[in-house]
Amino acid sequence: MVRDISAVDTMTENVESFRQLSPSEFFYRNKEIAGFSSPSRALYQTVREFVENSLDATEVHGILPNVVISISREDSSNPNYFTVSVEDNGIGIPSNIIPDAFGRILYSSKYKFRQTRGMYGLGAKMAILYGQITTGKPFEIYSSTSRSNKIFYYKLSVDIRKNEPIVFEEGAWEKKTSWHGTIAKVTIEGDWNKRTRDYISVYVKRTAIIAPYADITLIMPKFNGEQEGNGEEESEIVCYKRVTDKLPVPPKETKPHPLGIDLEMLKMSISESKNKTIKDFLMKNFQRIGEKKAEEILKIAGIDFDRNPKNLNDKEIEALYKSIKSVDFISPSPDPLSPIGEELIKIGLKQVLNPEFVDAITRKPKSYGGHPFIVEAGIAYGGKLSENLDEIARDSIKGQSGPFIALLRYANKIPLLYDEKADLIWSVVNPDDFNWKNTYKLDPSDIVVVLVHIASTKVPYKGVGKESIAQVEEIRKEVEAAVQELARRLRKYIVKKRKREEAEEKFRIFLKYIPEVA
C-alpha cells in the first residue's frame, strides 16, 4: 500500500520523497476538519456521531427510537478519560460486517440516494480513532439484528496505515429476548467543563425538539464548577420522553435524477450496466426518464435507440451527456426525503419554549443539481420564550443588535451548533440582512426564535464536521421564502395585537371620560 520513492534533484540539492496516505491516515492527521479539534469538542462530536448512527438505525427504518447516551469517567487514575456509550433499539449490524463498518474509514451503508444523518462513512470511525490515539483503548460494540438469534460482541481498533480493522476480541451470546439494536462504546480523552456540558446537552435537547417520537436519555457527570472528578462522582440525568408515536414517513431509496449526474457518473454506470440497449439503460437507471424522454434524449444525441451501451465511444457518451443536460425533466421525486412536518415542529417549539405565538411551514420539494430538498421552518415569539432559550441560543444573541434572532439550525434532522455565522441559513435570517424591524414590525428589544430545517439527499455541508451549510442559491431562496412567510404571519399577529391593545387603551380613556360626557 505505502510507496516511498525518492526523487533527487542534484542541482538544487533537493530530495523530495512521496507517499500515498490511506484515508485513515489522512483523517487521522486532519481530525480537526471532522470536528475532533480539541478534547472538549471531540467529546461533543463523539456523542453526535453515535447518536446520529442510532437515529439512522431506527427512524429511517420505521422503528420508534429508544436511545440511551451515557458519558462517564471510569478510570479514576485518568480523570480526563471519558467513556461514551450509546445504546439503541435499531436494526443492528450483521456480525460479519461489524469489523469493516467500524474499522475501515469510508465504509458505509449511507452512500445511497436517500436522506440519512450520516453520509461520509466517517463518523463512528473518527471517534474510534480519537479514542485510540488519546487513551489507547479499543472500541467495543454489542449488536444484534432482529432476525439473528445471537448478540455479537467485538473489541477493535483501526489500523491507520492500512485502513482496516484490528480485532482484539470477539464473541457471541444466545439471545433470550427479542432485543435488536446496538451498544457502541469508546473511551476518549475529553475535557468536562461548562462549555462541553452545555454543547452536549443542547445538542440532545435540540434533537429532542424535532424528534418528539424518540425516547432519549442522557446521563453525564454532574458539572459542579470543578474540572476534575473526585472519585465518587454524581451524575446528571436528562430524559426526553416520547410525546407521540407518529414517525415521519421514512425516506425511500430512489434512482438518481438525470440532472444530478455528471459525465463521469454516466460513464461509470454505462460501464457497469447490464442493459442490452441504451434506451433501456436510460429508462432503468434514472428516475423521470420514461420511453418518450429516453427517445427524445437519444435523438438529440444522434444515437440509435438499440445501441448496446457498452459499445458507445467517449464522443458518443459526451453527446449523450450534453443531450441529457439540454432537455427538461420533471423535478426530482421527494420520496427519498423525510421532512419533520409542520405539526411536529410546532409541538416541539411549544413544548420547549412556551411562547406566545408559534407557527411552522413545510415548503414544497425543490432541487439543486439533481438533489431533491425540502426546507421547513418554524417561528416562536413572546411568552416565556426568552427564559427558555438554551445556552447556545443565549450566547448567540449576545453579539447581536436587536431585534434578536435565536436561530435553531437543522440539516437532515441534525441540530447544527457550531459555525453559525458561516451558515447559509444565518446569512438569510440575521437582523442585518432580514428586515425584522421595519418590514415585520418587531421592536428592537424583541427576541424571535427561528427554526430552519433543510432535508436533502445531499446537504451541501461546508465540511465533514457537518456544522454549516454552503451557499446554494436554490436552497437560499427556499429558506428566504419560508422565513418571509412566517415573518409575515408573525407581523399580522403583532399588528392585530397592537391594534387590540390600542383599542383597549382608547376604551379605557373613553371610560374615564364617560362620566363627564354623560
Place this chain on the structure above:
Amino acid sequence: MVRDISAVDTMTENVESFRQLSPSEFFYRNKEIAGFSSPSRALYQTVREFVENSLDATEVHGILPNVVISISREDSSNPNYFTVSVEDNGIGIPSNIIPDAFGRILYSSKYKFRQTRGMYGLGAKMAILYGQITTGKPFEIYSSTSRSNKIFYYKLSVDIRKNEPIVFEEGAWEKKTSWHGTIAKVTIEGDWNKRTRDYISVYVKRTAIIAPYADITLIMPKFNGEQEGNGEEESEIVCYKRVTDKLPVPPKETKPHPLGIDLEMLKMSISESKNKTIKDFLMKNFQRIGEKKAEEILKIAGIDFDRNPKNLNDKEIEALYKSIKSVDFISPSPDPLSPIGEELIKIGLKQVLNPEFVDAITRKPKSYGGHPFIVEAGIAYGGKLSENLDEIARDSIKGQSGPFIALLRYANKIPLLYDEKADLIWSVVNPDDFNWKNTYKLDPSDIVVVLVHIASTKVPYKGVGKESIAQVEEIRKEVEAAVQELARRLRKYIVKKRKREEAEEKFRIFLKYIPEVA
C-alpha cells in the same frame, strides 16, 4: 477493492448494503468541501491549487519563482469550458512519479514536518477530477527536473473507483536548454463573471503582495459584462514583476517535537524503528530530546534505558507516552518555518496601497500541540489606501460599522479570501471585539488595513478547502498581541499627528491676532 455485502433484516424488511469508497470517490462525491462547489468557485480553486504547487516547487527549494497563469476559452462550441494552465520554473517532478502524483488522491510529498502551501495531497487531483467530470478532458502535464536531460509529457485522468491514474499518452523530448519546471493544464467547466474574475485577480494580487520576490503573470479573458465569449476574445494581462531578489529563508524539514505526537504515532514509530535501544530511539526520532532528557523520560516511565524498543508491550508504551507528556521540553524549533519578515510585509503594503502610515511585526516562534508557528502582522492607514483596496476588501468593509477594518488573511503564504467571518483572525480584529475606536483613537469613518500571516507546520484550517482557520487558543493570543502592538504604534502616530495639527491651528490663530497685539 469494492465490497458489496447485503444485510437482510426480515422483521423490518430492511436491506442494508455496505460499500467501501476509495478516497477518490469520497472527494469526488464531496468536492464542495475541497472548494469545488460551483463552476465559478472551481475555476478559482483550480488556479489556487496549481499556483500553490508552483510556489511550493520554487520558493521552498530556494528558487526565485516565475509563474505564468493562463485562463482561456479554447473550445468555441463550449464557451463555458475553460483551460487553465500554470507554468513554473520549479524543481519539476521525476517522470516515474508523475502519474501517481496527479492520479492518486492523497499521494504527496508534503506530509512532512515543514511549512508548505499544500498539505493534503489533494489539490491538483481535485482540479483534475473536476475537469474530468465536467468536460471529460484529461489533464496534461509537461515537466523536467534540472538533472534530467528530457522533458516528459503525460495525458492522464483519475480512475475514481480505484484511485489510480489512467494514462492516455506519454512522451519525452530531448532538452535543448537548461529549463526545469512544470506546465500543468486542465480544462474544466467554469463560469466567467465579474465575481470569478475579481476573486482570481485578487487572489493573485494578494499573493504578489507577500511574495515580492516572485514574477507572476496572469492572463485571463477580458470581462466585458457579458457572460459568454464571442469568438475572438480579448485577454486581460496582469504582471507582477519581481521587486527583490531576496527570498525568505526556506523551511527546513525537522524531526517532530515530542509534544506533537500522540499515542498512536509513538506506537507506529516504535514499530517502524531500527534503533537498538529505547534511549537511542527517543534521541534519534525527536527534536529537543538529548541524552539527559531521554533518561529523565525513561526513569519516570520505569523503563530501562537499553530495552529494545520492539520488545515494549502496550502498557509500557502507554507509560512512556504519559511520561513524555509530563516532562518539560524546549519549545519546537522554528527551522521548518519560513515567515515573510517585517521588511517584505511593509514593502508589499506600501507598494499596493500607498498609505500614509505602514508598519509590520514578526512575532517570536510559539507552538501549539507540538507544532511550531509564527504570527506576523502588518498595518496600513490613511493616504491613498481607501482608493487602492481590492474588490474583496471593499466588499468586506461594506457590512461593517466604522471604524472599518479591511483584513488581509494569510496562512503559509496563501491568501485566504472566503469564509472571513468564520476565521480566527477575523474574530480577533473585527471592530465589535477589538476596540479600534476608544483604545486606539480611530474615527468612525477611518479605514485600516490589517494583514495577518500565520506560518506553521500545521495550519489548523477548518476544512480541506483551506479558507478559514479554527480557534486555537495559542494562535489567537499571538494574533491578538501582534495586532495590539501595531494598533498601539498607529495610535501613537495618530495622536502625534493630531497634536501637530492642533499646534498648527493654534499657530495660525496666533498669527491672525499678531497685528492687533503688535
